[in-house]
Amino acid sequence: MKCSRLGKFVRTALLAGAASMLAAAPTRAASEIVVTHWSALLYGVPYAIAQAKGYFKEEGVDLSGILSSKGGGTSVRNLMAGETLYAEVALPAALAAIKEGFPIRIINAGTDGSSGIYITREGEKIDKPEDLKGKRFAYSRPKSVSESGVIAALKSHGLKASDAKLIAAGDIGAGITALEHDKVDVAIIPEPIFSTKMKDGAKYKPLPWFGKDVPRYTQTVGVATIETIEKRGKELAALIKARRRGVEFLYANPEETAKILAKAYNMPLDIATAAMANAKAQTPTWWNPGRLDFEGMNNMSEALASVGALALPIDWKTAVDDRFVPPDLKAMR
Structure with missing residues (x-):
C-alpha cells in the first residue's frame, strides 16, 4: 500500500514538473507582417488570398495579422519597431533605409510597374x-x-x-x-x-496610353532585418512561397479573387471586381510572384536619381539577400 501511494506521489510530481517545464518553455509567437497601404490599395491582394485560402498555414507560417502603413519610410519604421517578420515596402523606401545604415535587406519582389x-x-x-x-x-x-x-x-x-x-x-x-x-x-x-x-x-x-511605354521598373519589394533573416529564415521562405501562391491564384481566378478582396478590405464586390480588372489592364503582370528584377530595380533607382531623390550607385550585393527566392524564379532573371 505504501509503495503504491509513493508511486502515485512520484508520478504526480513528475507530471506536475513536466507540465511546469512545458509551460515555461519558450514558444514562437505568431508572426505579424507589414504591407504598404494594406486594406486601402492593392499591394495586399496576394496576402489576402494566402490568408483566405490557408496558404500561410500550409507553408508553415503562423500569421497573426497584417499591419498597414501609409507607405514610404513608415513601413520600414514599423518593421524596425518590433518583432515584425517581414514588410512589403516601396523600393525607394527600402533603398533609402539601407543607404542610411538600417540593418535590412531586400529579399523578394512585390510589384512591378504602375497600378495608378x-x-x-x-x-x-x-x-x-x-x-x-x-x-x-x-x-x-x-x-x-x-x-x-x-x-x-x-x-x-x-x-x-x-x-x-x-x-x-x-x-x-x-x-x-x-x-x-x-x-x-x-x-x-x-x-x-x-x-x-x-x-x-x-x-x-x-489616359491609359500616357505611362504605357516607360521602362519597366520595380515598385515594391519584400524586406526583413538581417537578424530575422539569420534566425527565422524558414519562416521567411515559407511566407514568400505562400505569397507566390496568392499571386498565381489571383491571375487564374479573377472572380474568386474579387470576392476575397471585397471581404478582406470591406469593400463592395463591384468595386473590387472593377479595381482588379483595371489594375491588370494598366499593368498585366503588376503583382510579381517574387522574382527580383535587377533591371527593373535599376530603372527605378535611375529615375529617382534623376530628380535628386537617391544617390547612385546602388551596391546590390549589399542591399539584396535572395536566398529565399525559389530557384525557378531566380532562373528567370
Whole structure:
C-alpha cells in the first residue's frame, strides 16, 4: 500500500514538473507582417488570398495579422519597431533605409510597374502626346516616385519636363482634388480609389496610353532585418512561397479573387471586381510572384536619381539577400 501511494506521489510530481517545464518553455509567437497601404490599395491582394485560402498555414507560417502603413519610410519604421517578420515596402523606401545604415535587406519582389491610372477631366482635349505640351501635371512631392514617374512618362513620348508644368500637390489625394478644381490638367489615381470615385459619379477621362511605354521598373519589394533573416529564415521562405501562391491564384481566378478582396478590405464586390480588372489592364503582370528584377530595380533607382531623390550607385550585393527566392524564379532573371 505504501509503495503504491509513493508511486502515485512520484508520478504526480513528475507530471506536475513536466507540465511546469512545458509551460515555461519558450514558444514562437505568431508572426505579424507589414504591407504598404494594406486594406486601402492593392499591394495586399496576394496576402489576402494566402490568408483566405490557408496558404500561410500550409507553408508553415503562423500569421497573426497584417499591419498597414501609409507607405514610404513608415513601413520600414514599423518593421524596425518590433518583432515584425517581414514588410512589403516601396523600393525607394527600402533603398533609402539601407543607404542610411538600417540593418535590412531586400529579399523578394512585390510589384512591378504602375497600378495608378493617369486621368484628366472629362471633355479635356488630351488624346495624343502632342496634346501634353504646356499641360499641368500633379505629383506628390519633390524628389518623389510620382515626380520621377511623370518625367519618365513624358520622356517616353519624346517630351522633357520643361515641355509641361509639374506641380507638387502634396499627396495623391490633393492632386486629384486639384484636377477636379481645374488647378492641374493631369493627375494619377490608384485603384480601388478610381473605381470608387467613378461609381460615385466622378467625371474623369483615363489616359491609359500616357505611362504605357516607360521602362519597366520595380515598385515594391519584400524586406526583413538581417537578424530575422539569420534566425527565422524558414519562416521567411515559407511566407514568400505562400505569397507566390496568392499571386498565381489571383491571375487564374479573377472572380474568386474579387470576392476575397471585397471581404478582406470591406469593400463592395463591384468595386473590387472593377479595381482588379483595371489594375491588370494598366499593368498585366503588376503583382510579381517574387522574382527580383535587377533591371527593373535599376530603372527605378535611375529615375529617382534623376530628380535628386537617391544617390547612385546602388551596391546590390549589399542591399539584396535572395536566398529565399525559389530557384525557378531566380532562373528567370
